[in-house]
Amino acid sequence: MEDGFxxxxxxxxxxxxxxxxxxxxxxxxxxxxALDVVQESFALVFRKLxxxxxxxxxxxxxxxxxxxxxxxxxxxxxxxRSPLVQxxxxxxxxxxxxxxxxxxxxxxxxxHQVQAAISLLSPKLRAILALRYLEDMSYEHLAATxxxxxxxxxxxxxxxxxxxxxxxxNRFPQLDTSIAAPDSxxxxx
Amino acid sequence: MPSxxxxxxxxxxxxxxxxxxxxxxxxxxxxxxxxxxxxxxxxAVASGAGQPLVPTLLSLDQSLRTQDFTAIQLRRFRDDQGxxxxxRERLQVDANGSAxxxxxxxxxxxxxxxxxxATDLKWxxxxxxxxxxxxxxxxxxxxxxxxxxxxxxxxxxxxxxxANRAARRMVVFPAxxxxxxxxxxxxxxxxxxxxxxxFDSQLHVLxxxxxxxxxNAVAPLVPALSSTTQHNDYNTAIAFMxxxxxxxDPIVALTSEYQLDRVEVRDDPLNGRQALVMTYTDGVDQFVxxxxxxxxxxFAGLPSMxxxxxxxxxxxxxxxxxxxxxxxxVSFHVAGRGSLRRLDDLAQALYLQALSTN
Amino acid sequence: MSAPENxxxxxxxxxxxxxxxxxxxxxxxxxxxxxxxxxxxxxGTHAEQCAECAKQHSFQTRLGSLLSTRPISPELLRxxxxxxxxxxxxxxxxxxSSLGILVANRDSAPIHSSAWPEALLESExxxxxxxxxxxxxxxxxxxxxxxIMAGVxxxxxxxxxxxxxxxxxxxxxxxxxSGLVLSNGTTKESTIVFTDLDTMPGVEFAILRxxxxx
Numbered sequence: 001m002e003d004g005f006x007x008x009x010x011x012x013x014x015x016x017x018x019x020x021x022x023x024x025x026x027x028x029x030x031x032x033x034a035l036d037v038v039q040e041s042f043a044l045v046f047r048k049l050x051x052x053x054x055x056x057x058x059x060x061x062x063x064x065x066x067x068x069x070x071x072x073x074x075x076x077x078x079x080x081r082s083p084l085v086q087x088x089x090x091x092x093x094x095x096x097x098x099x100x101x102x103x104x105x106x107x108x109x110x111x112h113q114v115q116a117a118i119s120l121l122s123p124k125l126r127a128i129l130a131l132r133y134l135e136d137m138s139y140e141h142l143a144a145t146x147x148x149x150x151x152x153x154x155x156x157x158x159x160x161x162x163x164x165x166x167x168x169x170n171r172f173p174q175l176d177t178s179i180a181a182p183d184s185x186x187x188x189x
Numbered sequence: 190m191p192s193x194x195x196x197x198x199x200x201x202x203x204x205x206x207x208x209x210x211x212x213x214x215x216x217x218x219x220x221x222x223x224x225x226x227x228x229x230x231x232x233a234v235a236s237g238a239g240q241p242l243v244p245t246l247l248s249l250d251q252s253l254r255t256q257d258f259t260a261i262q263l264r265r266f267r268d269d270q271g272x273x274x275x276x277r278e279r280l281q282v283d284a285n286g287s288a289x290x291x292x293x294x295x296x297x298x299x300x301x302x303x304x305x306x307a308t309d310l311k312w313x314x315x316x317x318x319x320x321x322x323x324x325x326x327x328x329x330x331x332x333x334x335x336x337x338x339x340x341x342x343x344x345x346x347x348x349x350x351x352a353n354r355a356a357r358r359m360v361v362f363p364a365x366x367x368x369x370x371x372x373x374x375x376x377x378x379x380x381x382x383x384x385x386x387x388f389d390s391q392l393h394v395l396x397x398x399x400x401x402x403x404x405n406a407v408a409p410l411v412p413a414l415s416s417t418t419q420h421n422d423y424n425t426a427i428a429f430m431x432x433x434x435x436x437x438d439p440i441v442a443l444t445s446e447y448q449l450d451r452v453e454v455r456d457d458p459l460n461g462r463q464a465l466v467m468t469y470t471d472g473v474d475q476f477v478x479x480x481x482x483x484x485x486x487x488f489a490g491l492p493s494m495x496x497x498x499x500x501x502x503x504x505x506x507x508x509x510x511x512x513x514x515x516x517x518x519v520s521f522h523v524a525g526r527g528s529l530r531r532l533d534d535l536a537q538a539l540y541l542q543a544l545s546t547n
Numbered sequence: 548m549s550a551p552e553n554x555x556x557x558x559x560x561x562x563x564x565x566x567x568x569x570x571x572x573x574x575x576x577x578x579x580x581x582x583x584x585x586x587x588x589x590x591g592t593h594a595e596q597c598a599e600c601a602k603q604h605s606f607q608t609r610l611g612s613l614l615s616t617r618p619i620s621p622e623l624l625r626x627x628x629x630x631x632x633x634x635x636x637x638x639x640x641x642x643x644s645s646l647g648i649l650v651a652n653r654d655s656a657p658i659h660s661s662a663w664p665e666a667l668l669e670s671e672x673x674x675x676x677x678x679x680x681x682x683x684x685x686x687x688x689x690x691x692x693x694x695i696m697a698g699v700x701x702x703x704x705x706x707x708x709x710x711x712x713x714x715x716x717x718x719x720x721x722x723x724x725s726g727l728v729l730s731n732g733t734t735k736e737s738t739i740v741f742t743d744l745d746t747m748p749g750v751e752f753a754i755l756r757x758x759x760x761x
Contacts, residue, residue: 021620043636114613133614154579159567161607504744
């Protein structure tokens with residue numbers, strides 16, 4: 001019976017842990033804290049599972065928990081970390097399928113700078129950027145996940161983009177240069 | 190689509206909590222020979238010899254069938270102001286060898302209230318109406334041994350003292366997380382619960398009963414007039430009611446670990462109606478399916494739903510679920526634990542059963 | 548308008564108003580609308596007229612790919628050690644609960660009332676008493692009908708129905724909740740609609756759950 005339970009838990013945990021980690025990492029900014037948030041989130045999921053009413057996707061409910069845990073995590077004064085987690089290197093790679101080693105190295109470096117730039121934003125702005133880009137959430141899904149109105153989602157996302165652009169321009173000029181593209185307005189209606 | 194094995198994830202969370210409780214168990218220092226007591230009454234259990242050191246579901250089932258007792262106890266409620274109220278009551282149990290002993294629950298007083306106060310009178314009135322339900326449905330009991338053994342596990346937490354008696358603290362843990370967790374101090378001599386507290390899956394208290402004094406004997410009980418008659422099964426009960434139509438013999442496959450525990454017909458002379466009450470148990474927990482023929486449609490006059498849909502009214506809080514629907518002159522309601530959300534599906538299935546029958 | 552979430556980082560000077568709030572309404576509207584999946588139609592006219600907004604649009608489009616790059620999780624996340632750490636965390640939470648304290652201390656004292664769930668009283672249930680008659684009174688049923696009708700007018704669409712995933716097994720006892728966990732939107736419509744009541748119906752067996760009276 002215990003083996004069956006553990007297998008079932010492993011399957012659920014395995015399905016969502018990477019996505020939960022990625023969101024947490026975006027918000028808290030480092031691997032150690034992100035792992036703590038993963039644990040806190042799943043522990044909370046077990047405790048609160050019966051409060052999930054089924055009126056929304058489970059992932060919506062889960063990611064709301066993750067965002068709240070991530071934001072709360074920064075407010076906590078003492079975070080107990082196991083030696084295993086404390087010994088973890090802070091160096092994190094980014095998933096990259098660039099064809100050449102040079103390009104992969106460049107992407108990795110850009111990824112670090114992007115995360116560093118995001119880390120200078122407020123937690124709420126980080127959270128909405130994480131959900132929007134890592135989970136490819138629509139405005140409606142963001143609204144449901146964050147418990148916000150559609151209008152607030154749009155304005156908050158716009159604020160996040162503006163703030164990020166400002167940070168990149170002022171603090172990460174090499175990043176700004178690296179992602180510079182030919183003059184283009186993009187899609188127009 | 191989720192695979193079958195994933196469904197056990199909830200059970201795993203239960204197992205994790207069970208492991209937590211197990212890890213919290215304190216090493217027992219052992220218990221010497223139980224004190225001997227001169228027993229008065231019909232109890233067949235010899236002094237100190239009938240109960241195992243650590244209660245089992247079997248011993249608790251036997252205790253229910255064999256032990257007479259009289260207890261003064263506090264039953265705690267939330268009142269309508271949100272305060273926890275302790276009501277002192279006398280519980281008398283006259284064992285008869287079955288799982289349904291004779292009993293009497295008598296209101297004594299509200300703790301902290303003067304006799305005759307408005308609060309005191311209010312609770313006195315409530316006890317006059319519902320006291321029997323407190324013992325039947327509101328006290329920790331093993332309603333059905335086999336089912337209880339399948340659906341619950343007992344965890345020993347060692348000796349305690351309760352009501353100046355030696356007792357054993359046990360945790361009764363459900364196999365699924367949509368049920369309550371019980372902590373019960375069982376009297377070492379008789380196996381009778383001297384203290385019980387019920388937790389929901391969030392580990393919040395739902396109910397609490399504390400015995401203050403206990404006597405392993407009972408004075409002869411005067412049979413009380415009852416508006417309830419027991420029946421062996423659905424068909425017998427329906428015949429007793431005069432064969433009202435449009436009622437159903439509920440199919441409760443969606444809650445398969447629950448089995449039919451009792452079938453009763455309750456009279457309501459004030460309204461000239463009867464209700465068929467079928468109680469189901471998983472060995473410890475219960476829910477009821479109540480059918481009342483000859484009732485008006487409480488959904489009449491509502492805007493028609495798209496597709497000709499029907500409506501089930503639902504009330505739920507952390508402690509209980511109540512689901513109501515109506516069909517062909519019969520009102521149905523399903524009532525049970527708040528966390529037992531499967532009752533939603535059961536109510537829907539019963540509604541469909543009623544619709545297909547009529 | 549100052550939004551707390553837009554305050555500059557701690558080592559930056561504080562501005563009372565963020566950039567977004569300082570923008571003209573047309574710019575704000577433009578920035579709010581074009582980011583939907585990066586493919587939403589944008590106001591080309593505004594982009595041609597407002598260099599700053601055009602620049603923002605271009606920046607965000609280009610940065611999107613980097614923002615979408617998911618960080619690789621540490622290997623630790625996939626180890627049994629990590630799962631055991633989670634296990635311990637759940638155990639610690641249980642140990643600090645009322646139940647945990649009760650069984651650990653084997654205290655004879657009753658549970659403190661603060662351990663009782665506040666949510667038990669969030670509805671009008673807490674503020675009403677049981678009807679004096681076993682059957683619901685006409686007044687109580689009028690309240691029920693009013694609640695139902697109010698709910699019906701708000702929720703015209705049939706409620707999505709939870710799926711029962713498996714048949715008759717013990718695990719099926721958890722199937723309903725598990726189905727909520729993992730169905731991820733795989734619902735089906737039913738002609739039977741659930742309407743939630745704010746007030747507990749005045750039925751006798753509504754109090755039987757554990758004997759606590761409402």
